[in-house]
Amino acid sequence: MLDLALIRPLIQSALKEDIGRGDITSQAIIFPSSCGKAEIVAEEKGILAGVELAKEVFRLISSEKVEFSYSLKDRDILVKGEPILIIKSEALNILKGERTALNFLSRLSGIATLTKKYVDLTHPFKVKILDTRKTTPNLRLLEKHAVKIGGGFNHRFALDDGILIKDNHIKACGGVKEAVARVRRSLSPFKKIEVEAARLSQVEEALAAKADIIMLDNMSMEEIKEAVKLIRESNEGTLIEVSGGVNLASVVEIARTKVDLISVGQLTHSARSLKMSLNLMES
Amino acid sequence: MLDLALIRPLIQSALKEDIGRGDITSQAIIFPSSCGKAEIVAEEKGILAGVELAKEVFRLISSEKVEFSYSLKDRDILVKGEPILIIKSEALNILKGERTALNFLSRLSGIATLTKKYVDLTHPFKVKILDTRKTTPNLRLLEKHAVKIGGGFNHRFALDDGILIKDNHIKACGGVKEAVARVRRSLSPFKKIEVEAARLSQVEEALAAKADIIMLDNMSMEEIKEAVKLIRESNEGTLIEVSGGVNLASVVEIARTKVDLISVGQLTHSARSLKMSLNLMES
Amino acid sequence: MLDLALIRPLIQSALKEDIGRGDITSQAIIFPSSCGKAEIVAEEKGILAGVELAKEVFRLISSEKVEFSYSLKDRDILVKGEPILIIKSEALNILKGERTALNFLSRLSGIATLTKKYVDLTHPFKVKILDTRKTTPNLRLLEKHAVKIGGGFNHRFALDDGILIKDNHIKACGGVKEAVARVRRSLSPFKKIEVEAARLSQVEEALAAKADIIMLDNMSMEEIKEAVKLIRESNEGTLIEVSGGVNLASVVEIARTKVDLISVGQLTHSARSLKMSLNLMES
């Protein structure tokens, strides 16, 4: 699902970052032409994400054909000690690509694995788990991919990707009503309008302005319930999103309120990387 | 300490990633020329890292002069609710830079804060906390900066930045002795040699090969103690590093063995981002 | 409204393209340090678009401060023989930037001027004139800006910017219904769904699938009228777009059918550039 053409420059600069002016250890020890076989192994359980990236790392670094004689695919379950990918290539290039491949894989699988936990917990409810724009600079495309692999959905990719009227916008122009009016003036017909509401009065304003989506931002459980009631009574079609400090402990209670969307910054800004390793095998 | 010239392209592409084809919400709501003032506020305690990056975000996005009427500096302590940075610029550009600035700041401060915990815990012992190459692809320069801000030291920046003979190298050439011999043949006089040892016999081989640094990789506490004894008796000058799955629970016990260096992958691959927010102020 | 930071690389490569290895004529004739003053003059009437781009051309090429002692702004009316912009800078750099600045200005003003004609003709009707993705490769951001300056609205910026199920998609998966179903499965809540319909039966399928927007593609006037009737009777909220070979001769009749949107490829793929020239003045 990831468009390799779009992310190849990212992989190339990551390789350059890790190799620098050359892998002086491996170059001194290993003959340039000697073949190698290696496996990437999961060191803990989880959900795999980014395996196509890892493959591309080894392809980009090799002048010769690289072969993957075994490969899990994104969304597969990781089992501790079990192989993820088996690579056949020049031994030297396998070692040069090792760290970069693992760094991508561990991070993305960590995100997918955490997302999956949220998705599983809220499975009984008809709610979508969303990511945010709190992603690692320059890796958003990858991290949002990992969220989808974990069963989540993507919120806006960038500031061009949907209208979201936030606290600061409302402050700057005097009110929800005026903000929405200004936005409608030049709006592309393809865009929906979301309004962030920090209290019930703003929910009412957003409803009055016919927002497509209303985000309940940092509200207490009580406020969320009241807001949901207010919105559902007013307009069946309006989508409701809850946002702000959601965690594994609170997500089920929020889901129970029957909101449509819960966005979780932690998915991308604080997921723990999964442990993996690469081992040369007898070839 | 960060060289802005080196990281400006990184900030520029991060801005481009977040802005995409334009901030359609802010552009519709806020007049291009209207001035703004905003503060970035800490939402939890910690150590600040990356403030020069955040400033550069706002400078790069503005055509006019940006003013910072208040600013903490890297290594300062963050207090919940207290301001980190006050920005005066065009309101529109403050909002366009908000997310990118926060994403850099939160991530780097998270790393510095976690590093500081390790450094404080091991303070009584003469040991250096090191990072690893398990960093976010393309952000290594920044993340290694954050580790130093937190009081840690930097391990190799890249594969060119020191010899580290690892498990796979030893496997590929038949033994520590042969690996070190091959490396010495063309070695720049500026480089030190580190050898990774997974068991005591390899420690002995590394000592025999006169490695400058020996890394005890994934050893049990018992093995570490024995290895330290072995090395200290053999050569006072050899540096000892412990690596592999170190965490806040185990680091003190390791430090107590009087090793010189402890490297912690978690510092950069799994630190939690710190919470911060940006608020427009009355200007 | 144009984000200069986003388009600066475009201007820089355009300058490099036109200057090549140096302006060998001007460099031989004009002293590097001599000041100059020049005006850009409209050679025919129209609507101005891109003046900020033209200014940036001269800023990027000059090491010293450039001054614009007079300037129209985007959306202003061009009068034959009247000045658009007066530039004070090094004479050498004014000449180096001349062609690049004019090429941007003439092309974008041509687009804005043509768009304005469509907008004025359809003014009595509540219809929006839209652009398409038939833009000049690598200039889409600029050309879509010019369309807005002329009073038009922007259709999708790129393939990520809204769902548009076209003929080829329907062919590939067997029908409108199946296509929409597949799209809904992973759709971001921010996106609307548009379906292209080439005949009435497809309009019905699109209505059944609850498309947000239905595009009537290359239909005859009769078909358009019937389709509008069908859609309006079925669902007041669905937006109707007409597309395909629209021109200045046909646009009014189409507008009269009370569709919501008319998209016109010609705006960006075949607008005529406006004539302009740059003249050095006595300084």
Added chain:
Amino acid sequence: MLDLALIRPLIQSALKEDIGRGDITSQAIIFPSSCGKAEIVAEEKGILAGVELAKEVFRLISSEKVEFSYSLKDRDILVKGEPILIIKSEALNILKGERTALNFLSRLSGIATLTKKYVDLTHPFKVKILDTRKTTPNLRLLEKHAVKIGGGFNHRFALDDGILIKDNHIKACGGVKEAVARVRRSLSPFKKIEVEAARLSQVEEALAAKADIIMLDNMSMEEIKEAVKLIRESNEGTLIEVSGGVNLASVVEIARTKVDLISVGQLTHSARSLKMSLNLMES
């Protein structure tokens, strides 16, 4: 004749511009691995230009081998309804490349077709139709290629590609004589000197200065005839170019004066794109 290595970056950024963060419609509807076959069809008559570019679009976007089972070549005649190119590749990638390939092809074929009209009209006379530097920013190499495909010749590619002393240069240094003198001082032996003359007195000055080429700029037919007489009597070898507002209505009369060169800005700044479409076929 086009050097693909030089223009590949241009195609890549055009693809990135059109795909953005992914083709969300096609990705949801079409299976990544399913094969596809499509034809690009001419929707009106003309001259084909840029087919190698279109092929490269599909090659760059595909990870697998792309096959072109049928292909016209540049300079071939386009017949309405007839195929130009048949592509076999992954269906998903064909759809991703469609718009970019068509945008290049339609624009360049439009230029070639318009150029051919000028060339055919002036065929009886020994005159060359030239382009100008009034090209689309960043597409000059391609557009000048299309002019050649249409039977035209290329004027300067850039400011380094020949001396052209224009009005503004003459104004800046006091006269044609002085301008030519300054240019000769450091001139590479490979360069010719062209002087722009807006009136007969300047033609005389240019002749006196031994210009290799004299451009008659925006002169009336009467002035052109007189200038040609003057030049031919003075120096058989001097080339004569007519420039400024030439169009299909005036070009024959100009050609009749036996000038050597006629340059036409319209070829590149205002050619109409040709209509073409891409259709998936039963594979």
Added chain:
Amino acid sequence: MLDLALIRPLIQSALKEDIGRGDITSQAIIFPSSCGKAEIVAEEKGILAGVELAKEVFRLISSEKVEFSYSLKDRDILVKGEPILIIKSEALNILKGERTALNFLSRLSGIATLTKKYVDLTHPFKVKILDTRKTTPNLRLLEKHAVKIGGGFNHRFALDDGILIKDNHIKACGGVKEAVARVRRSLSPFKKIEVEAARLSQVEEALAAKADIIMLDNMSMEEIKEAVKLIRESNEGTLIEVSGGVNLASVVEIARTKVDLISVGQLTHSARSLKMSLNLMES
């Protein structure tokens, strides 16, 4: 005369190459904010070239304003022990830029100095000393600038910058006559035609084909004299170039034959760098 906008990327990548991941020595020793003053001093005599490049190095590396309180300019004479440039900036940034600035300056001044020797030796004769395309990859613009500073003239900048029919072309198409005929078919009116002749029969063919310039390639003095006689008798206007293994010992004898142009590969492929150094001064 050098266009800084064109060469800034070159300087930036050179700085990045030399600084790598940071100047770890200077950063540890010098306070970021401390001011510094330094002079670049000539360590041997010669002709200065590239001083604007050196200044740009320090400007690019500094966030603050850099001041040059003293500066020679290109073409000035270097005296051993005398200052070339005095820089006031942050001490840290002066040290970071030192090597890059000196590497540019020493190399270019070396080229200018060597060129000046050839120009002075041939001064009594009306001959131009030319460079070749045997330049350092990616530095051609700079090196050809240095040749002009030394009093030389520039041959072709690139393969697009003039027709030069060489041995291999003649071999590939069967003869000088056929080669010239093919070239004339699509030739831009701005281009001259040069033919390389390795023996007298080829000189005759080149004359018959009306070449604008004839290059006598690797001929003996006897052959050169005969060729000059042949050409001058046949056509006064044809330019004669001598090329191939010219050195300081042979150039005068060649010049005496009254050829128009002598091209010297050594100017750019084997000039010795001039010695210079940078010293911090009491500020």
Added chain:
Amino acid sequence: MLDLALIRPLIQSALKEDIGRGDITSQAIIFPSSCGKAEIVAEEKGILAGVELAKEVFRLISSEKVEFSYSLKDRDILVKGEPILIIKSEALNILKGERTALNFLSRLSGIATLTKKYVDLTHPFKVKILDTRKTTPNLRLLEKHAVKIGGGFNHRFALDDGILIKDNHIKACGGVKEAVARVRRSLSPFKKIEVEAARLSQVEEALAAKADIIMLDNMSMEEIKEAVKLIRESNEGTLIEVSGGVNLASVVEIARTKVDLISVGQLTHSARSLKMSLNLMES
């Protein structure tokens, strides 16, 4: 040993520099599809360096498979008149790549050949010949490779690649002792410390500060001998480097003093290019 992935962008921009907007001579004369065979021949004796670069030039410029039916390899001896490389590819692309390939090969082989002279002269002594950072901007990786091919060793690649406390550092902080102390505070355990000493008192300070390497900078033979004695008596392990104005005449006498390292700027800043040529062969 050279990492092609790292240097490919360098080759690509060199090709672009030399081809510019197209090889107008070859394109007019040679049919695009015609095959060709060519040999690169040594025109003088020496040591080959950079042959993989030359091959990559032809690979990058060709759309089809390139074949090398004969090839020397780096470190092989060049014999005047003997072939280095035989290339089979499109004739047009061979000619387009010719100059770029030769420019790389001649320059790097020149460096390797000069290095070999130093290495051979000092062979009887246990000393390593080192390069410096006085390299051609942006070609350091290549030039340092050529030095190794010639039997030399690499000094620092960049300012991050080892601590070297120089004259200016000492001046800036008051003394060797203070400089070393500041450096040790944040030093990575992977880095060695070298101190530059211009006189004996500084040698003593460097010894006291336990520098790993002491560089004797621009010392007379007498001083060098005394310094060596001083250092060897004080600490067997300290490496001694001699630097500054070393040439082929002085290197043996220096080597005789039993220093460990001699660095020679001339290797990269003033090596003479080797003569080579490319000839099309009967194919």
